[in-house]
C-alpha cells in the first residue's frame with residue numbers, strides 16, 4: 001500500500017515512471033534460481049540500460065576502427081565519436097577543458113595514475129599524505145605503497161560510530177608537509193555522503209595540499225561539479241554509472257597534467273620519437289598509452305546521456321525513498337544492526353543479523369533470486385573499526401522498486417529462520 005502511494009506520488013510529480021525505466025534494463029527481466037531477479041548489488045556494479053548495450057553493439061557492427069591514427073572514414077568517424085564522448089564527460093562533471101578528462105580502466109587505475117605521477121614530482125622523504133579510515137582499498141593501497149617507497153608518512157582522518165568523518169582535528173592532521181589529501185565522496189560500505197565542498201574549503205584555508213576525490217560511489221547518485229568543488233583530481237568508474245566495465249575517468253586540473261610525467265608509455269602518447277629520445281604529446285594523449293577501450297568511452301557517454309534524461313535529482317530523491325523504506329523494514333527485524341547512520345547518506349545499507357555470518361545470509365538470499373553483497377567490501381579498516389568480519393550490503397539503484405524491497409525482506413526473514 002505504502003509502495004503504491006509512493007510510486008503514484010512520484011509519477012504525479014513527473015519524477016519518473018519506474019515501470020518504464022525497468023523496461024530499459026534487459027537483465028532485470030531474467031530469473032535467478034527460478035525467482036525474478038532482485039538486484040541489490042549496485043554498489044559493486046550497476047546494470048546497463050539498452051542504450052548502452054546498443055552503443056557498444058553499434059560500435060562493433062558499424063564503426064569498428066582504431067582512433068587517432070587513421071585517415072580512412074571509419075577511423076575518422078570513430079575518433080570524432082570518442083572525442084565527443086570525452087566532451088560529454090567534461091560537460092557532465094563541469095570540467096573546464098576536455099583535455100582534463102583522461103580515460104582509464106576505472107577508479108583504481110585513476111588513483112594509481114595519480115599516486116605514480118604525483119609521487120614522482122611532488123613527494124619526498126618526510127612528506128605527508130592524508131586519507132581517511134573509510135576508504136576503499138583502492139584509495140588506501142596506492143598511497144601506502146607510495147609512502148613506503150618515498151619514506152613519506154600516511155595519516156588517516158578517523159571515523160565515528162555513525163560512520164562520519166571526524167573533522168574537528170583536521171587542523172592538527174594537516175601540516176606544512178602535507179602534499180595530498182585523498183578521500184571518498186560517498187562510502188561504499190556505510191553510504192555516508194561526505195561534505196566534500198566544505199572539507200576542501202577547510203583544506204584550502206590550511207594548506208596548499210592537492211585534493212583527490214574518489215567519486216566511484218557518488219556518480220551513480222549525483223552530478224559532481226569539479227570546478228565548484230575545487231578538487232585537483234576526481235576519479236570514477238564507468239561500470240558503477242550504468243556504463244561498461246573496463247573504462248573509468250581521471251579528471252585532473254590542467255596544471256597537474258602539464259607537470260605530470262606519463263604514467264605508461266608507448267603508442268599514442270608521443271609527439272616525436274627518434275632512436276635517441278621521445279617527446280611526449282600533451283594531455284590527454286600523454287596519459288592514454290596504447291589502443292584505448294574505445295567502445296567503453298562511447299558506452300559511458302551513452303550511460304551519462306541516459307541518466308541525464310531521467311535527471312539525477314529525481315534519481316536521488318527516489319533512491320532516498322527506497323533507502324528509508326528498506327531501513328525501516330530492516331530495523332523491524334529482531335537482531336538487525338545497521339552500520340552507518342550518518343546524517344547524509346545514499347542508498348547503501350550495511351547490516352548484520354545477530355552473530356549470523358554475512359556469507360550465509362548472502363548464499364541463502366541468492367536461492368530466492370536476491371543479489372546482495374556480503375563481506376568486507378574492500379574496506380577492511382571500516383570492519384576493523386566496528387570489530388566485525390564483514391556485513392551484508394544492500395545497495396539500491398533507481399530501477400529498484402519498493403516491491404523488490406518487500407521480496408528482499410521476506411527472503412531475509414526466511415533465511416534468518418533457517419540460520420538461527
Ligand SMILES: Cc1ncc(COP(=O)(O)O)c(C=O)c1O
Nearest residue numbers: 106107108136138188216217237
Ligand atoms: C569507493 C570506491 N572506490 C574505488 C572503487 C574501485 O572501483 P573499480 O574496481 O571500478 O576500480 C570502488 C569499487 O567498489 C569503490 O566503491
